[in-house]
Amino acid sequence: MASDVDICNSALNMIGASNIISLTEDSRAARVCNQRYAFVRDAVFRAHPWNCLVTRTSLAADSDTPAFEFDYQHTLPAAPYCLRVLRPQDPDTVFRVEGRKIISSTTPFKMIYIARVTDPAEYDLLLIEAIAARLAADISYALVNSASLSQMLLAVYDSKLSEARFVDATEGTPDNVVNIDRASYSESDILISARF
Known part of the structure; x- marks a missing residue:
């Protein structure tokens, strides 16, 4: 099962940084992850009505x-x-x-x-991947000082987010999709935006 540290380490691996053991350890990577993880996680949570x-x-x-x-x-x-x-x-x-x-x-x-669910064991695997990619894009400049890497990782995040949204939006009965539509999402918008 994934933990907050596992998600942060996935992000660190994407930017070529060393893994951490905890978010409170005395390392630059841990300090940056500790500062940004919860904000990034919540932003990704707000990006889609995750089941x-x-x-x-x-x-x-x-x-x-x-x-x-x-x-x-x-x-x-x-x-x-x-x-x-x-x-x-x-x-x-x-x-x-x-x-x-x-x-x-x-x-x-x-x-x-x-x-706001804080136990990563409750997250869908594709949501975990999206959070890690968004975190990698967010912290990459602070850790490796590369704007081009940050831009590349934003594209990776967009791709992972689209895949996760598509899979998430297609679970359940059509009635669930109609309910999402009433929450200002149309089924076609979800499926189309999920592909991009």
Whole structure:
């Protein structure tokens, strides 16, 4: 099973740097990975509605209410942390995300969201590959001072991300694809963008 260090070492291997034993060891590679890993991971998480990160919840209304337009506000989940709201249970529900709040005229607010899952053992293998490639592109200049390598690794990331999105988007029944469509993704957009 993969660990955070394994993902970082995959990224380091892509740029020709030495492996690390831990993110807290006293080496330049470990310090750079430790600084950038969580940010890069979360950015890749937000890039697609990954099946392995999808979480469902029902939010109770806060005691405070919006000043106008909507009747209720709900605090976004912190356990697991909500990185991106995909859709409410009822596709006709009108809502807005404002900071760490959802405002709507419906309560409780039942929704599907992308969670910050911190255990890499829960990640799809292709998602791990995408995170490693994005991390390699992100840290390569800091470690080897090569803009051309950074650009090449961004292209590798784009390729790995497309493959991972395609495979992820084609799992499940057609109803799941329709639900993704209602979360502002059309099936054709997912499949077309996944190929590029």
